[in-house]
Amino acid sequence: xxxxxxxxxxxxxxxxxxxxxxxxxxxxxxxxxxxxxxxxxxxxxxxxxxxxxxxxxxxxxxxxxxxxxxxxxxxxxxxxxxxxxxxxxxxxxxxxxxxxxxxxxxxxxxxxxxxxxxxxxxxxxxxxxxxxxxxxxxxxxxxxxxxxxxxxxxxxxxxxxxxxxxxxxxxxxxxxxxxxxxxxxxxxxxxxxxxxxxxx
Numbered sequence: 001x002x003x004x005x006x007x008x009x010x011x012x013x014x015x016x017x018x019x020x021x022x023x024x025x026x027x028x029x030x031x032x033x034x035x036x037x038x039x040x041x042x043x044x045x046x047x048x049x050x051x052x053x054x055x056x057x058x059x060x061x062x063x064x065x066x067x068x069x070x071x072x073x074x075x076x077x078x079x080x081x082x083x084x085x086x087x088x089x090x091x092x093x094x095x096x097x098x099x100x101x102x103x104x105x106x107x108x109x110x111x112x113x114x115x116x117x118x119x120x121x122x123x124x125x126x127x128x129x130x131x132x133x134x135x136x137x138x139x140x141x142x143x144x145x146x147x148x149x150x151x152x153x154x155x156x157x158x159x160x161x162x163x164x165x166x167x168x169x170x171x172x173x174x175x176x177x178x179x180x181x182x183x184x185x186x187x188x189x190x191x192x193x194x195x196x197x198x199x200x
């Protein structure tokens with residue numbers, strides 16, 4: 001397992017949202033094929049890092065089983081994923097922070113390694129996944145050096161991590177337009193339509 005780890009890379013699973021499309025349920029804990037949603041990206045991320053973070057704003061005791069440490073927003077009322085990313089950057093022990101949404105149960109190890117290698121190729125820049133022309137800003141790797149600039153943008157009122165990372169010169173990891181691994185299963189309808197990954 002040690003040999004599979006991504007050197008100097010923390011991983012953050014974002015599970016701090018309001019869950020509006022889930023009727024207000026805590027999305028990461030919604031059951032899908034017998035496991036909470038967060039368990040699916042967790043099973044991929046766990047062997048790849050010794051610093052696995054979960055951003056959550058409720059149900060901390062349940063999320064603790066899926067993280068080395070928990071982080072939470074520093075402002076109330078669910079201000080969005082950028083708040084969780086800021087908390088992750090502040091807490092991360094490594095130079096790189098890989099960010100993944102909790103409602104992406106179809107990710108695989110190859111995708112995470114692709115993101116990581118793309119980031120290592122451009123050491124001072126973030127990397128975001130992109131399908132055709134569609135950016136996927138919650139699948140990204142951010143160097144800790146960018147944390148101060150992200151803080152400045154946040155305090156200036158920016159709430160889109162996509163906008164901030166692009167402004168800071170983020171590079172694209174280009175993937176097929178229909179790559180199923182990036183599917184966000186963030187509603188009951190989408191959950192009912194998808195089968196679990198093979199071999200699980």
